[in-house]
Each structure stands twice: as structure tokens, then as C-alpha cells.
Amino acid sequence: MKRWLTEGFVLVIAGVVAFPLFWMVLSAFKPEDEIISADPVPWTTRPTLDSFTRALTVANFGRYFLNSVVVALIVVALSILISFLAATALTRFRFRSRTTLLIMLLVVQMVPVEALTVPLFFLMRSVGDSVPAFGLNHLGSLVLVHLAFSLPFAIWMLRGFVAAVPVELEEAATLDGASRFRFLWQVLFPLVAPGLVATSVLSFIHAWNDFLFAKTFIISAVENQTLPLALQVFVKPDQNDWGAIMAGSTLMTIPVLIFFMLVQRRLMSGLAGAVKG
Amino acid sequence: MRLKTLVAVLGVGAVVACAPVQSGPTNTSTDEKTGQLRVWLFDEVNRGPKEAVVKEAISEFQGKHNGVTVDVQYIQVSSRAERFKAAFSDPKSAPDVAEFGNTDLAGYVSAGGFSELDLNGWSESKDLVPTILDTAKVDGKTYGVPWFVGVRALYYRTDVFAELGLKPPATLDEIAPLARQIRQRKPELIGISAGGKYLFAALPFIWANGGEIAKQDGGKFTATIDSAEAKAGVAKYAELIKDDICPPATCAGNGGDASVEAFRAGKAAMTIGGDFNRKSVDASSAAGKYAVVPLPGKTAGSIAPAFAGGNLLGVMKGTQRKTLANEFVQLLASKKYQQKMYTAMGNLPTFSDVQKQVSDSDKFLEPFTKTLQSGTKFVPVTPAWAKIEAQTVLPTMIQEVVTGAKNVDAAAASAAQTMNAAFAS
Amino acid sequence: MTARGQGRTAFAYLTPALLVLAGLLAYPIYQLVLISLYDYGQEQVSGGAPLTFLGLGNYQNLLGNQQFWTVLGQTVAFAAVCVVGTLIVGAFLAILATTVRTWVRMTLFLAALGAWSTPAVAGSTIWLFLFDANFGFVNEVLGIQGFSWTFDKWTAFGLVAAQVIWCSFPFVMVTLYAGIKAIPGEVLEAAALDGASAFRTAWSVTLPLLRPIILVVTIQSIIWDFKVFTQIYVMTNGGGIAGRNLVLNVYAYQQAFAASEYGLGAAIGVVMTVLLLVITLFYLRALRRSGEAL
Numbered sequence: 002m003k004r005w006l007t008e009g010f011v012l013v014i015a016g017v018v019a020f021p022l023f024w025m026v027l028s029a030f031k032p033e034d035e036i037i038s039a040d041p042v043p044w045t046t047r048p049t050l051d052s053f054t055r056a057l058t059v060a061n062f063g064r065y066f067l068n069s070v071v072v073a074l075i076v077v078a079l080s081i082l083i084s085f086l087a088a089t090a091l092t093r094f095r096f097r098s099r100t101t102l103l104i105m106l107l108v109v110q111m112v113p114v115e116a117l118t119v120p121l122f123f124l125m126r127s128v129g130d131s132v133p134a135f136g137l138n139h140l141g142s143l144v145l146v147h148l149a150f151s152l153p154f155a156i157w158m159l160r161g162f163v164a165a166v167p168v169e170l171e172e173a174a175t176l177d178g179a180s181r182f183r184f185l186w187q188v189l190f191p192l193v194a195p196g197l198v199a200t201s202v203l204s205f206i207h208a209w210n211d212f213l214f215a216k217t218f219i220i221s222a223v224e225n226q227t228l229p230l231a232l233q234v235f236v237k238p239d240q241n242d243w244g245a246i247m248a249g250s251t252l253m254t255i256p257v258l259i260f261f262m263l264v265q266r267r268l269m270s271g272l273a274g275a276v277k278g
Numbered sequence: 279m280r281l282k283t284l285v286a287v288l289g290v291g292a293v294v295a296c297a298p299v300q301s302g303p304t305n306t307s308t309d310e311k312t313g314q315l316r317v318w319l320f321d322e323v324n325r326g327p328k329e330a331v332v333k334e335a336i337s338e339f340q341g342k343h344n345g346v347t348v349d350v351q352y353i354q355v356s357s358r359a360e361r362f363k364a365a366f367s368d369p370k371s372a373p374d375v376a377e378f379g380n381t382d383l384a385g386y387v388s389a390g391g392f393s394e395l396d397l398n399g400w401s402e403s404k405d406l407v408p409t410i411l412d413t414a415k416v417d418g419k420t421y422g423v424p425w426f427v428g429v430r431a432l433y434y435r436t437d438v439f440a441e442l443g444l445k446p447p448a449t450l451d452e453i454a455p456l457a458r459q460i461r462q463r464k465p466e467l468i469g470i471s472a473g474g475k476y477l478f479a480a481l482p483f484i485w486a487n488g489g490e491i492a493k494q495d496g497g498k499f500t501a502t503i504d505s506a507e508a509k510a511g512v513a514k515y516a517e518l519i520k521d522d523i524c525p526p527a528t529c530a531g532n533g534g535d536a537s538v539e540a541f542r543a544g545k546a547a548m549t550i551g552g553d554f555n556r557k558s559v560d561a562s563s564a565a566g567k568y569a570v571v572p573l574p575g576k577t578a579g580s581i582a583p584a585f586a587g588g589n590l591l592g593v594m595k596g597t598q599r600k601t602l603a604n605e606f607v608q609l610l611a612s613k614k615y616q617q618k619m620y621t622a623m624g625n626l627p628t629f630s631d632v633q634k635q636v637s638d639s640d641k642f643l644e645p646f647t648k649t650l651q652s653g654t655k656f657v658p659v660t661p662a663w664a665k666i667e668a669q670t671v672l673p674t675m676i677q678e679v680v681t682g683a684k685n686v687d688a689a690a691a692s693a694a695q696t697m698n699a700a701f702a703s
Numbered sequence: 704m705t706a707r708g709q710g711r712t713a714f715a716y717l718t719p720a721l722l723v724l725a726g727l728l729a730y731p732i733y734q735l736v737l738i739s740l741y742d743y744g745q746e747q748v749s750g751g752a753p754l755t756f757l758g759l760g761n762y763q764n765l766l767g768n769q770q771f772w773t774v775l776g777q778t779v780a781f782a783a784v785c786v787v788g789t790l791i792v793g794a795f796l797a798i799l800a801t802t803v804r805t806w807v808r809m810t811l812f813l814a815a816l817g818a819w820s821t822p823a824v825a826g827s828t829i830w831l832f833l834f835d836a837n838f839g840f841v842n843e844v845l846g847i848q849g850f851s852w853t854f855d856k857w858t859a860f861g862l863v864a865a866q867v868i869w870c871s872f873p874f875v876m877v878t879l880y881a882g883i884k885a886i887p888g889e890v891l892e893a894a895a896l897d898g899a900s901a902f903r904t905a906w907s908v909t910l911p912l913l914r915p916i917i918l919v920v921t922i923q924s925i926i927w928d929f930k931v932f933t934q935i936y937v938m939t940n941g942g943g944i945a946g947r948n949l950v951l952n953v954y955a956y957q958q959a960f961a962a963s964e965y966g967l968g969a970a971i972g973v974v975m976t977v978l979l980l981v982i983t984l985f986y987l988r989a990l991r992r993s994g995e996a997l
Binding site for chain 3: 004007008010011012014015016018019021022024025028036037038039040041043082083084086087089090091093094095096097102104107108109110111112113114115116117118119120121123124145146148149150152153156181206209210212213217228229232243246247249250253254257258260261262265
């Protein structure tokens with residue numbers, strides 16, 4: 002009896018939490034007159050793909066989508082590689098500046114990234130003078146900043162996973178004559194896979210969600226803009242095109258959601274690992 | 279050990295660059311004749327017709343120039359400051375051509391954003407109205423081609439006024455009681471749609487009361503927004519954004535576009551709108567049920583000094599396609615396309631002959647041309663103004679008054695303080 | 704392996720990370736501090752005007768500005784509300800999740816994952832639409848059509864806080880749930896055998912065991928909520944009517960990019976970082992006290 006009550010309550014909460022997303026998807030399928038109706042109802046009898054069509058055609062959504070995917074995937078790949086190496090170094094080896102480095106990793110997470118927009122803007126401008134592909138107005142600049150911002154947390158989180166792999170395993174592998182390099186990629190790497198997955202999710206989301214840097218760095222190159230900016234196209238001086246905004250938001254949320262669903266089990270153990278250090 | 283070396287090396291590298299970066303001189307030596315021309319235009323209420331005209335110009339332009347594509351991006355007026363600043367800071371990522379407001383001209387030019395235009399080779403340029411062309415000049419040099427003149431007047435709903443047996447206001451002071459009366463009798467309507475961020479609607483109130491934003495003394499500006507006259511004007515305007523006329527919850531956050539939008543949606547009995555808003559109102563639920571009169575002044579029969587707005591088309595300094603950019607500006611600002619823009623949006627042309635031709639044939643324009651002829655005013659011509667506008671100093675003052683956060687005296691005093699700081703910098 | 708060899712290998716592994724962090728974080732932070740010491744406006748950026756070294760001028764300016772203190776107070780209060788809200792909701796649901804059957808828990812977690820994975824821009828926009836004065840479903844249900852949630856200072860802050868809690872409680876919930884699950888069953892059984900009520904068990908057995916995790920999620924939440932940007936920027940249209948919904952991060956951004964006061968904007972960024980660093984110090988001390996090694 003009591004459990005029923007609790008479970009009912011939990012389900013209601015789940016409903017409330019999911020409601021904004023439900024409303025988003027629903028509004029994306031509603032015909033225009035129902036969206037800007039004075040009496041909104043939580044269902045529709047006339048679902049339509051109009052809003053999606055507008056979002057995909059008017060705003061060049063496909064292109065933006067592709068840009069976002071490219072940026073996010075490159076960031077994920079690079080951050081996995083770099084943070085794996087760094088986390089291994091920080092857990093498997095003892096050296097003098099180790100503690101200092103760890104503290105610095107924590108400290109840099111404190112810096113409000115928005116405050117760094119100004120110096121990063123000028124940095125990317127200079128980078129662009131020598132390597133245009135990484136300069137302002139290009140996707141490369143976004144890859145660089147997101148990589149930098151996702152690394153500290155990624156390293157911090159991966160540390161726990163690397164530490165959890167018994168040192169004896171390494172010794173055994175070395176005895177078998179495996180080179181350090183082979184051990185790293187063929188033994189350690191697969192073993193910390195759950196952690197890598199968790200890390201990659203967070204890096205992916207970081208890059209995927211970014212609004213500020215895309216807004217600031219991609220100055221005039223429409224063809225290099227990313228998804229969050231596409232949503233702004235439908236925020237208009239007269240009447241926001243809510244249908245298209247919701248369709249765009251849906252398209253933008255789905256990949257992250259799928260990604261999350263696929264890895265949620267590993268993500269949870271990953272987070273637990275990270276917080277338990 | 280090694281780590282320390284690395285840290286040290288990085289440290290040295292950082293110390294070498296011991297001052298914040300500045301951009302070097304802009305390299306404008308290249309002048310490519312093909313490729314993509316990037317254009318920034320302002321987004322508008324009911325942008326469709328503007329877009330159609332621009333598209334026509336683009337296809338004409340692309341037809342004339344092989345291997346050239348023109349890419350237009352519509353940017354929000356409200357966030358233009360950030361966009362333009364980013365573009366100025368990295369000239370090579372900036373667009374080639376941009377539309378910009380004449381109030382921003384001085385600031386943009388001093389930031390080194392736009393290049394000087396040579397209009398001598400352009401035959402149509404001699405017909406540009408000289409006073410309008412002056413709004414595109416800084417220190418005698420021309421930095422843009424005036425694309426249209428923007429002047430605002432009072433839009434009102436003829437059906438509502440007829441139903442209630444009302445006449446349009448004869449003086450500025452009559453507006454508030456009139457609007458209040460309308461809202462009292464038709465509570466679903468906003469008396470007059472006035473926005474807390476709609477500076478260009480507020481300025482005539484300040485000017486008509488004898489106030490000024492700032493005064494110039496030997497090249498130095500001092501804010502006078504805290505003078506008794508200016509404050510009287512601010513109070514008069516703020517009176518409109520009250521629950522019994524235009525509820526702050528709806529109106530305080532509105533700029534010009536949103537204020538006109540409420541009128542378009544049929545939710546307001548009056549608003550202050552520009553010539554450029556006309557076609558969008560014609561395409562709304564207020565179509566055929568409205569008329570326009572000049573915004574009245576303090577005494578019956580007079581007209582409140584209006585703000586002489588208008589947008590320019592300019593060539594950005596960092597462009598690598600200078601010739602093409604110039605040609606595109608001259609095409610889009612040409613008589614032919616100004617005429618088309620007039621038909622599409624209602625924008626008042628900047629060529630004397632085209633202006634005369636459209637106002638002769640169109641009775642509708644009369645209130646606007648009358649307002650123009652009775653004398654207009656402008657914001658302080660100084661680079662500091664772009665900054666003052668970007669900091670939304672005056673809109674913040676109005677919003678503070680209408681939300682009751684500060685009284686008129688306190689709000690005007692702090693606005694004057696911020697303005698003076700900007701003038702001094 | 705020799706200590707020297709260890710150091711060398713470690714260094715090799717760390718090089719890529721160090722390069723990225725030094726170039727793209729340390730150097731910009733250094734530049735940020737530098738810029739905050741100069742009069743750095745648009746003309747200086749474009750190279751049209753010489754740089755003036757102000758020393759602490761920007762900071763003096765900032766600390767003498769009434770608006771800065773108002774915004775700082777708002778930021779702290781706003782972050783506090785968000786952190787407390789996130790923790791309460793997250794902890795409460797994590798505890799509930801341990802008492803229900805798997806499918807119910809999965810439903811809750813799926814919903815939470817949805818909220819968590821929604822991009823901030825999209826999430827803010829959805830909430831704005833739900834609470835829209837005229838077309839919003841919430842106003843329709845409450846029968847208060849035309850009521851603007853984003854106009855009044857407090858309802859606007861409340862709405863943004865609710866959105867922030869919505870998208871950040873899942874992290875707390877999932878982490879705490881994992882933590883509770885990791886507590887050996889015998890401990891709880893022993894408590895139950897002792898006749899302790901569920902509430903007592905939670906309060907005097909589970910909670911103390913979870914202390915380190917709670918500490919970590921608290922600090923993470925503080926860091927995140929103190930730096931909220933997108934939600935305020937999108938939902939209150941850049942800081943609300945007359946800037947009364949500004950928080951430090953948005954304030955800094957506007958000083959820098961809208962008003963071209965890059966120096967002042969940088970100074971605000973430095974102040975924020977220092978404030979967060981103080982919090983980190985507490986974090987490190989607490990970590991050490993709870994017996995964890997770095």
C-alpha cells in the first residue's frame with residue numbers, strides 16, 4: 002500500500018520533469034494556429050511536419066546540424082585521447098609537480114568560461130593569422146575552446162577509473178613482455194572504457210550545447226554556424242516562430258538524448274567513480 | 279624537472295606578450311573580383327517584402343558578375359552592438375557590406391569599422407538630399423550611402439476612435455488622458471503602445487518639452503538629460519507606460535519593433551511608428567482601420583520635433599572585395615531599388631527626385647514629410663553615442679521610472695552620470 | 704623503473720594536455736588579468752588608440768559602483784537558491800528511487816536524463832514558451848492569461864531558478880543514488896534490525912556515509928550555478944527590465960561586448976574567479992578533512 006503511494010508519487014514527479022520535453026515535441030508537431038492559440042491544449046488532433054519543414058529549409062538547419070556534429074565528435078575524440086594519457090600519468094606515476102597539477106586542474110574549472118570570451122577571441126584571431134582553419138569564423142576555433150574547457154573535468158573524472166585498475170595487472174603485462182605502449186592501448190584503454198564513455202558524454206554535451214562561443218566566434222560565416230544559433234533565427238522582432246523553435250529544439254535534443262540513453266549505465270558508474278575519487 | 283622547464287618556457291612566452299593584444303593595421307590591399315560577398319542587413323517586423331527586394335537586387339548583381347555570390351544575413355537590431363564589435367575586432371572575418379543606423383555612424387567610424395566611400399563616380403549620387411547625406415558623414419568624409427529616411431509619427435485606429443467618438447490628440451499633453459480614456463472604455467486595448475526601450479518614441483517628448491539629451495560646448499559634450507525640461511519630457515513619456523495606459527508588464531521591455539507589433543496585432547489603439555513600418559501594418563489585422571498624424575507638440579497645431587533616423591549602407595574596412603562591395607552598395611541604394619523598397623516596406627527614399635515623386639503620388643506620406651519639414655533633431659554626434667546606446671543608458675532610465683525602481687530625478691541623474699563618463703572617455 | 708624514467712614518461716603522457724591547457728586556458732586567464740589592468744575599449748582593440756595602464760583602476764571603478772554590489776548580491780542569492788533547490792530535489796528523489804521497483808525508477812531516471820541532456824538554449828526556450836504570457840500552457844492551467852512571468856524581478860528570477868534546478872538536479876540525483884547503492888547492504892540491514900525507522904536510517908546511517916559525495920555535488924553545483932549564463936541571457940532577454948535580473952556573468956559579458964568596456968568586463972571575470980577560488984579552497988580543505996588523498 003505504502004509502496005504504491007511512493008511509486009505513484011515518483012511517477013508523477015517523472016511526469017512533471019518530462020513535461021517540458023513533451024511540450025516541446027508536441028508543439029513541434031502542432032499546426033501553427035494551435036501553437037499561438039489563446040487556449041493551448043496538451044494534445045493535437047492535426048499533427049503536421051510543417052514546423053520541421055520550416056526549421057530544416059529556412060534556417061539551413063541541416064548544415065548547422067552537421068557543423069555541430071563535426072565539432073562535437075572531434076572534441077570528443079581528442080579529449081578522450083588527451084585526457085586518457087594525462088589521467089594515466091597522474092595516477093600511475095609519482096613525480097614532483099603532481100599535486101600542483103591536480104590542484105590546478107581543479108582551479109581552472111572555477112574560471113567562468115564566459116569571462117574568457119574576450120581573451121580567447123583575441124587569441125583565436127591571432128591563431129587565424131597563421132592557421133586560418135582554427136581562426137575566428139571557422140569551426141576549428143570552436144573545437145579548440147571546447148577541447149580546452151572539457152579537458153580539466155575529463156582528466157579529473159578519468160583519474161578514478163585508471164586508479165581502479167589494479168597495478169598488478171600492469172606488472173603482469175610487463176612481465177609478459179608487453180611494451181608500455183601496448184599495455185597502454187591494449188590493456189588499460191579497454192579497462193577504463195566505462196570511464197571514457199562517461200567522459201565523452203560530458204565533452205560531447207559541452208561542445209554540443211555551446212551558445213556563447215558559437216555566437217562570438219563565428220562572426221559572419223553563416224555556413225559555419227552551429228545549432229544553438231539556428232534557433233535564434235526564429236526569434237523575431239514581430240512574432241517568434243515558436244513552432245520552428247520547438248522543432249529545432251527537438252532536433253537538437255534528440256542526438257544528446259540518444260547518446261545519453263546508450264551510455265546511461267556507464268555514465269552513472271562513471272560519475273560514482275569520479276566523485277569517489 | 280622537465281615539467282618545470284615547460285612551465286618556465288610557457289611563463290616566458292606569456293611575459294613576452296606583456297600588454298593586451300591590439301589588432302594591427304588592416305590589410306585592404308587585396309581586391310578580389312570573384313567569390314562570396316557577405317552582407318548584413320537588419321531584421322525587421324514583417325521582413326518578407328524587404329527580403330524579396332534584396333533577393334531581386336542580388337540576382338541582378340550576380341547576373342552582372344560571374345563567379346560572385348551574395349550572402350545576406352539578417353541581424354537583430356537589439357543585439358547589433360555585439361555583432362558589429364566582433365566584426366570590427368577581426369576585420370578579416372567581418373562582412374563586406376552592412377546596413378547600419380545613422381546614430382551609430384560616429385562610433386563605428388571611430389572604431390575603424392567602415393571605409394570611406396567615393397561617390398564621385400556614381401551618377402545618381404548628386405540627387406541625394408544634402409542634409410540626409412550629411413548624416414552619413416564624419417568630419418566631412420562620407421562613410422555610407424543613406425538607404426532610407428526614418429521618421430516617426432502617430433498611428434491610431436480609426437475604427438476605435440470613431441466608435442468612441444474621439445479625435446486624434448491635438449497636443450502632446452492630450453495623449454495620456456486620451457489613451458487612458460480609451461483603455462477605460464475598452465479595457466482589452468492598450469491606450470498607446472509605448473515601449474520602455476523605445477528611445478526614438480521618447481525623444482520627441484523630451485524635445486517638445488524643451489529638453490535636450492546633451493549640449494555641446496567647444497567640442498565637449500555634457501549630458502543635459504537631468505535638466506528640468508528634459509525630466510518633464512521623460513515624466514510625460516513614462517506616464518504612458520502605466521497600468522491604465524500601457525501596462526509595464528507588457529510594455530516596459532518593448533523596443534520599437536515590439537511596440538509596433540502590439541498595434542499590428544490589434545491590441546493597441548495608438549502607437550508611434552515610422553514610415554518604414556507602414557507596409558507591415560498594412561499586412562496586419564489593423565490594415566484599413568488606421569490613420570497617421572504627426573506627433574503633436576506642446577501647443578495645438580505644432581509638431582513635436584522628431585528624431586531624424588535612417589539607415590545607411592556601408593562598406594566594411596576589412597573587405598577583400600572592395601570594388602564589388604562598393605558596386606553592391608550602389609546597386610542596393612540606387613534609385614531603382616529605393617523605389618522598390620518604398621513599395622515593399624514604405625521606406626522614405628533619400629534621393630530628392632524619388633522622394634518628391636513618391637510623396638506627390640502618395641497622400642499617406644504627408645504626416646511624415648510634414649514632420650520632416652517642421653524640423654527634426656538628432657542624437658549627439660560623437661563616437662561616445664554608440665557606446666551610450668549600447669549601454670542602453672536612456673532606455674534603462676525610462677524602465678527605472680516606469681517600474682518605480684527610481685523616481686525621474688534619480689533615474690535622470692544616474693543616466694547623466696553614465697553619459698558624462700562616456701563623453702569623457 | 705627509475706624515478707627519473709617515471710618522470711620522463713609521465714611528462715610525455717602529459718604533454719598534449721599541458722599544451723592545450725597552457726595555450727587555451729592558462730594564457731587566456733593571464734590575458735584576462737592583464738586586460739583588467741588596462742583601459743581597454745573598442746578603439747584600443749582596433750589599434751586606433753594607445754593603451755593606458757590603469758593598474759587597479761578598473762577594480763576601483765567596479766567596487767565603487769552601486770550596480771556591481773547589487774548584481775553581486777543577486778548572483779550569490781540566486782546561486783544559493785539554485786544550489787539548495789537542486790540538492791533538496793536531487794537528494795529527495797535519490798532516496799525515493801531506492802525504495803521503488805526498477806521500472807518506476809527507470810521511468811524517473813529516463814525523465815531526468817531527458818532534462819539533463821536538453822541543451823541550455825533549447826531548455827530555456829521551452830520554459831519560456833511554457834510560461835509565455837499569452838500562449839503558455841502554465842498560464843492557461845492557472846487561468847492567469849496575460850500574466851508575464853518575466854516582467855517582475857522575483858517571478859523572473861524564480862522562473863530561471865526553476866529551469867536551472869530542472870536541468871541540474873539529475874546530476875545530483877544520479878550521483879547520490881549511485882552513492883547510496885554503494886553502501887554495503889549489511890550496514891542498512893543492521894540498522895533495520897536495530898529497529899530504526901526508515902527515516903532514522905536515512906538520517907543517521909546513510910547520510911553520514913554519503914557525506915563526501917554530498918560535498919562534491921554541492922561544490923560542483925555551486926560552481927555551475929554561480930556561473931549561470933545562458934538561462935539568464937535567453938530567458939530574461941539579457942538581464943531583464945532595466946538590468947534588474949543581471950547576474951555577474953551576464954553583467955561581465957555586457958560590459959565587455961555591448962559597452963566595449965573590455966577592461967571592466969575582464970575585471971568582473973577576475974573577481975568571479977577569485978570568489979570561486981575561495982570556495983574551492985573550502986572544497987580542498989573539506990576533501991582533506993574527510994580523509995581523501997588527491
